[in-house]
Amino acid sequence: MLHYLLKRLLSLAVSLVVASLVIFLALEVVPGDPAAYMLGINAQEDTLAALREELGLNGSVVERYLSWAGGLLQGDFGTSYTYRTPVAEMIGERLWISLPLALYALTLSTLIAFPAGIWAASKRGSPVDVTVMGVTQLGVAIPNFWFAMLMVLVFAINLRWFSAGGFVGWDAGFLLAMKSLTLPAIALALPQASILARVMRSSLLDTLSEDFIRTARAKGLSKRQALWRHALRNALIPVLTIIGLQFSFLLAGAIIIENVFFLPGLGRLVFQSISARDLIVVESVVMLLVFAVIVVNFLVDLAYAIVDPRLRGRR
Amino acid sequence: MSLLKIEKLNLSIHGSQILHDVSMQVAPGQILGVIGESGSGKSMSAFAAMQLLPNGATCEGQVTVAGQDVLALSETQLCQMRGRDVGMVFQEPMTALNPIRTIGDQVAETILIHENVSKAEALERAAEALARAELPQDRFPLSRYPFELSGGQRQRVVIAMAIALRPKLLIADEPTTALDVTTQAQILELLKRLVAEDQMGLMLISHDLAVVADLADEIVIMQKGRVVESGPAATLFRDMQHPYSKALLAASTHVPDREGAAQDQPLLSVRDVVREYTLHANGWLGKTSKLKAVKGVSFDIRKGESLGLVGESGCGKSTLTRAILGLEEVQGGEILLDGQPVFSGKKPNRAVRRRMQVVFQDPYGSFNPRWKVSRLICEPMHLLDQPPKAQALQDAMVEAMESVGLTADDLDKYIHEFSGGQRQRIAIARALIIKPDLIILDEAVSALDVSVRAQVLDLLADLSDRFGLTYLFISHDLSVVRSITDRVLVMKSGEIVEQGETQAVFDAPQHDYTKELIAAAPVLPADVA
Structure with a gap:
């Protein structure tokens, strides 16, 4: 197990270094002079020089990468060119919305998908199964921004249970803050839950047709017992993979939903900084997202090992 | 009660x-x-x-x-x-x-x-x-x-x-x-x-x-x-x-009729072949170890002969098969077909490769289910420098199908339309189509029911007589090997522990392992079999 853990940790570190190199090269080296890019084509030569000085662009590529990466390690993400505030601070604020939103949506999607998938699989071919498959098909097909607008129309404008957008802030209290994240979380969770439920169902059906389920039944376990005791854990591996992918997507891919609900999250930050050509913010947010994806994958790898003893290695 | x-x-x-x-x-x-x-x-x-x-x-x-x-x-x-x-x-x-x-x-x-x-x-x-x-x-x-x-x-x-x-x-x-x-x-x-x-x-x-x-x-x-x-x-x-x-x-208890016209000169020579695998290191600092799957094996197959290779799972017989087919490079020794190496310059030797074909165990898994039989049996054609075209190709396909007891009409069908025994016939047709000298039968009848198995064995015997084919017959089933081979090799832990005329080896096994194998094989009561 320790060996497995060390191997995963090493792979995590290598992935991070490679990702940071790629991001650095793609954003700072390949397009040419970052200062010229940020200021546009009409910039004066002296403003460019000043910006280069400010951004530390006069050193060699290697020096620049090392100072950038070194800064990241110490939590120094640089200063935003457009907002003139430390990027770390900006990201910190946004993260306090995006991270809880992603977790909230993921929890919702898991809570919906697991029972739906298990229920459908245990009653294969029944009306329950047909209904779950039909509804999830719709859930995958409906664009989430459209569903988000529909919910705003129903729950915010007509019923007035929720506000139509914005975030009250964590200072307003946990419950109120969560309440203002509820509609976006549902909008994000719906397609994810649909996909996850379908994966759960098919994975469970595959496992239920395995020989060891027949062995369990021959021991005297009922269908239900065989499902809960033998099939479920075996069926989890593909489901965990999807959950890992979904979390990464939820963290970064909420741009549209954040725009629909006027949430000042990471997605909007990236969007705005790209429009404003604020390279420093873009670079940092992208790096942060990559970091999150890699860490989540590491956690998924650990979860595999907990579920499946074969990955822990022979003793 | x-x-x-x-x-x-x-x-x-x-x-x-x-x-x-x-x-x-x-x-x-x-x-x-x-x-x-x-x-x-x-x-x-x-x-x-x-x-x-x-x-x-x-x-x-x-x-x-x-x-x-x-x-x-x-x-x-x-x-x-x-x-x-x-x-x-x-x-x-x-x-x-x-x-x-x-x-x-x-x-x-x-x-x-x-x-x-x-x-x-x-x-x-x-x-x-x-x-x-x-x-x-x-x-x-x-x-x-x-x-x-x-x-x-x-x-x-x-x-x-x-x-x-x-x-x-x-x-x-x-x-x-x-x-x-x-x-x-x-x-x-x-x-x-x-x-x-x-x-x-x-x-x-x-x-x-x-x-x-x-x-x-x-x-x-x-x-x-x-x-x-x-x-x-x-x-x-x-x-x-x-x-x-x-x-x-x-x-x-079927024994197919064979003329068994083995000539004297060898078709395939296997000389001191060693096949090693490098095992993953245990931890980063651990030393990589080598697993010797085949440890210096030598034997010949003569032209027209049917040679059996028996052994239990893990004895190295599949590894040896892959080496003979030139699918993997060997770490020592040489494998020659009619004097030419099967593997040369880090890649299989095509000129040799086209002279041997293989039939595998699983009649269900060894075909692409989305291809028609006509395409399936033509697969080995890519080994030829100038594959036949048009009418010549059609003739070759029909000949291959008819020689295994199927018809030209079957060429347009898909593989799921056939039974296990028929599929194995198609696998044999696929091997025959480029007229090889040597066919390796890797547990080719092990998955078949006894009556179908008897028919396929008869077919194999008939084909070897008609086309002068040489067989390397790999199986864990001693009774099958006994019924269709001239000579037999017994393999254990990567080595050949005994070889000789099939009848002689079965009647008077010399090595302890061969004795053990023969004793373990279930037999019908003597007066019935």
């Missing part, structure tokens, strides 16, 4: 009838052998006794297990019966256990499901059951996972699970079909001992007449969902009445 009594059982699944008026019974301490080919309904009879039938199955007739009318029991009562009154052992030990739970856990579960005992006590009794199945605690602790055990050991775990509560009846469905002969002999011995110790009844299902003949007291022969013949094992084989039983017996 009989433990299991099946009387006039009719079973249909979604309206199509699978079993017709099946009757059989098992008494305490008795072994009932059920013989039949695939689709004969032998497994379905067993599942009917357990009431573990596919959805849409309906039973009529009577099934009594230990005095209970099984067809009248509720699902809850059936769950109480399964595992407590009847234990079951299955064919495929590699997949019959839950891969992510320990063996102790899985054996203890049988006890916990049926009896109100503490987990600790259940585990203690699980250890006892495992010990009875000859998996002692000092070497196979309860905390082992299935993936840490071999096939034979896993089958013992399944047996321990089935006998943990000392059921009155044990059903074993092809329990040794997936195992090597020596392991098979041990497992059969174990089953026999457990039956005697507990006065259990055993329903032993097999396609292998010899396995059943060795062990059973009573025998039932099934065909297409009907019992065609039944009686005491001691007399049944000598006094068979039904034509199907006779055909089955004839097929399982």
Whole structure:
């Protein structure tokens, strides 16, 4: 197990270094002079020089990468060119919305998908199964921004249970803050839950047709017992993979939903900084997202090992 | 009183009838052998006794297990019966256990499901059951996972699970079909001992007449969902009445007619071949170790000869096959076909490669299901520098199909439209189409029913006579090798421990391992075979 853990940790570190190199090269080296890019084509030569000085662009590529990466390690993400505030601070604020939103949506999607998938699989071919498959098909097909607008129309404008957008802030209290994240979380969770439920169902059906389920039944376990005791854990591996992918997507891919609900999250930050050509913010947010994806994958790898003893290695 | 009594059982699944008026019974301490080919309904009879039938199955007739009318029991009562009154052992030990739970856990579960005992006590009794199945605690602790055990050991775990509560009846469905002969002999011995110790009844299902003949007291022969013949094992084989039983017996002892015109000069020479694999290092600082799968093997196959290669799983015979086919580079020695190396300059030698073809074991998995037969059998054509086109190609395809007993019409079909035996014929046609000198038959008849196997063996014998083919016949099945080869090699742990004329080796084996193999192979009573 320790060996497995060390191997995963090493792979995590290598992935991070490679990702940071790629991001650095793609954003700072390949397009040419970052200062010229940020200021546009009409910039004066002296403003460019000043910006280069400010951004530390006069050193060699290697020096620049090392100072950038070194800064990241110490939590120094640089200063935003457009907002003139430390990027770390900006990201910190946004993260306090995006991270809880992603977790909230993921929890919702898991809570919906697991029972739906298990229920459908245990009653294969029944009306329950047909209904779950039909509804999830719709859930995958409906664009989430459209569903988000529909919910705003129903729950915010007509019923007035929720506000139509914005975030009250964590200072307003946990419950109120969560309440203002509820509609976006549902909008994000719906397609994810649909996909996850379908994966759960098919994975469970595959496992239920395995020989060891027949062995369990021959021991005297009922269908239900065989499902809960033998099939479920075996069926989890593909489901965990999807959950890992979904979390990464939820963290970064909420741009549209954040725009629909006027949430000042990471997605909007990236969007705005790209429009404003604020390279420093873009670079940092992208790096942060990559970091999150890699860490989540590491956690998924650990979860595999907990579920499946074969990955822990022979003793 | 009989433990299991099946009387006039009719079973249909979604309206199509699978079993017709099946009757059989098992008494305490008795072994009932059920013989039949695939689709004969032998497994379905067993599942009917357990009431573990596919959805849409309906039973009529009577099934009594230990005095209970099984067809009248509720699902809850059936769950109480399964595992407590009847234990079951299955064919495929590699997949019959839950891969992510320990063996102790899985054996203890049988006890916990049926009896109100503490987990600790259940585990203690699980250890006892495992010990009875000859998996002692000092070497196979309860905390082992299935993936840490071999096939034979896993089958013992399944047996321990089935006998943990000392059921009155044990059903074993092809329990040794997936195992090597020596392991098979041990497992059969174990089953026999457990039956005697507990006065259990055993329903032993097999396609292998010899396995059943060795062990059973009573025998039932099934065909297409009907019992065609039944009686005491001691007399049944000598006094068979039904034509199907006779055909089955004839097929399982079938020896194809061969002229066997082996010439003197060698076609394939294998010289001191070594094949090593580098194993993954244990930890970063650990040294990488090498696994020698083939350790300096040498032999010749003469032109027109049929050479057998026997050995148990893991002995290196598949590795050797891949090396001969030039699929992998060898680390030492050389392999020459008619004096030319099969592997040259880091890649297979095409000029040699086109002169040999291979037929694999699995008639289901070795074809692309989305291709028509015409495309499938033309696959080896890419080895030719100038593959035939148009009419020449069509002629070649038709010739190949007709030489294996199929027709030109079959070229337009897909592979799922054929039976297992027909698929194996198509695999042979695919090998024949570029007119090779050497065909490697890698367990080519092992997955086939005995009567189909006999037909395919006849076909192979006929083809070698007609086209002067040379065969390398790889199999774990000694009786097949005995019936179709001129010479035989016995392989163990990457080495050839014995070689010689097939008849001589089987009649007077020299090496201890060969003796062990031959002794372990189940045989029909001498006066029948």
